[in-house]
Structure formats: structure tokens, C-alpha cells
Amino acid sequence: MANILVVDDELGIRDLLSEILNDEGHSVEMAANATQARAARNGGTFDLVLLDIWMPDTDGVSLLKEWAASGQLTMPVIMMSGHATIDTAVEATRIGALSFLEKPITMQKLLKAVEQGLAKNANTPAAKPAPAVGLTMPNAVHASDMTHGGGELNLRPVSGLRSVADNMPSANQDFDLDRPLREARDGFEKAYFEFHLAREGGSMTRVAEKTGLERTHLYRKLRQLGVDLGRSRRG
Secondary structure, three states, X not given: OOEEEEEOOOHHHHHHHHHHHHHOOOEEEEEOOHHHHHHHHHHOXXXXXXXXXXXXXXXXXXXXXXXXXHOOOOOOEXXXXXXXXXXXXXXXXXXXXOEEEEOOOOHHHHHHHHHHHHXXXXXXXXXXXXXXXXXOOOOOOOXXXXXXXXXXXXXXXXXXXOOOOOOOOOOOEEEEOOOOHHHHHHHHHHHHHHHHHHHOOOOXXXXXXXHOOOHHHXXXXXXXXXXXXXXXXXX
């Protein structure tokens, strides 16, 4: 588990990045501006910092310069912006930033950049595999109902699901395991949520109760996975 600081003046972005990173097993501290980021850095150490460039008090590049000049730039820093120029990105890299993420940030790009950043950190073993956090078996599938072979995992439904309407996604699906962990996990989670959305007629409230997630977290999760909410509603 890594200790990560997320610095962004937009609450929605801070919350979204925090949820994704928490799901990956990391500890996340958030700062809404450069002032809060300075206080966080002065009060502790971080394995990685995600730093927005455009902020209301002090821009991220200036804050990066401060840390570099004071000897506090001891951790990898990934810059973020939705409208930064190439010159700005180059300058940040010259000062000491590890990389640059352009907004809107996809989940795949975020996790890849974080993985690369942590691998650069001498305090984090690069060979340590990322934890498979968030991958849980739905209640309708048991360990005894799993078969595997040829690089694929087949989940067989228990008898209670055989009366589901024909237009609902099948509870018996094949998953290709010959893929990177996060891609395989995302595929499983997308199928899992699509199944329960169809089963509950598109009711976010009932799906939230079923999965144990809050509605806000569930909605963001579905957006990250690319789930079409409209297809899950019955006519």
C-alpha cells in the first residue's frame, strides 16, 4: 500500500481519484490547493503526488519548483491538467515531474501512471504485484461452481438464477484470463454490474443495496467501466 497525495482544486476530481486509488489499496490524502499541499508535504512523506497545474492560489508548476528548491521533491510527482501547453508539460518535466496526465483522466491511464510512478520510488519495490482489490464474487456464484481451462474462467450460476428473464444478461459467462490483471478484473466487474442492473430493472438503489456500495460510488464505478445504464432499464 502506497501513501499518495492528490492535489486538485476540483472536488469531483479529488473524490474520483481518491476512490479509484483507495480501491487499489492505497492510502490517499487530498489537498484542494497549493496551501493545503504544502501543509501536507511539511507534515509527512508521500510515495507519490498527483498535482494539478492550474489552481487558484499557486499553480502546480510553481509549487513543484518550491519543493525542488527546498529539497522536498523526494517523491515522484505526476502533473495533471485539462488545458496545459506542451511547453508547460516540458517545463514541469525539466523541474522534476515524472510524467503528465491530460484531463479527463481515464482509469486505465491513471493506474498505469501510478504504477510507473511507484516503481520509480526507491521505497516501493517495483516487482511487487498490484493488489487485486475490489474483485469479489457475486452472491450467486460459489467457489464450487467455478471451472477453468485453456486460460478461461467459467462461472456457472446456481439453480436460483435459472428463472431469470430471457432478455437479462446471462449469469453463465466466460472470462479470458490471458489478459493483464486490471483488464480481466474490469471485464468481470462490468459483467457483474450489468447482470444485477438488468435483474433489478435498472434500479440504482436496489443494485447499491445488493453490492454494498453507496449510490455515488456505484454511479462513478459504472461510468468508469463504461456500463450503459439505459440498456439496463425495462420498458
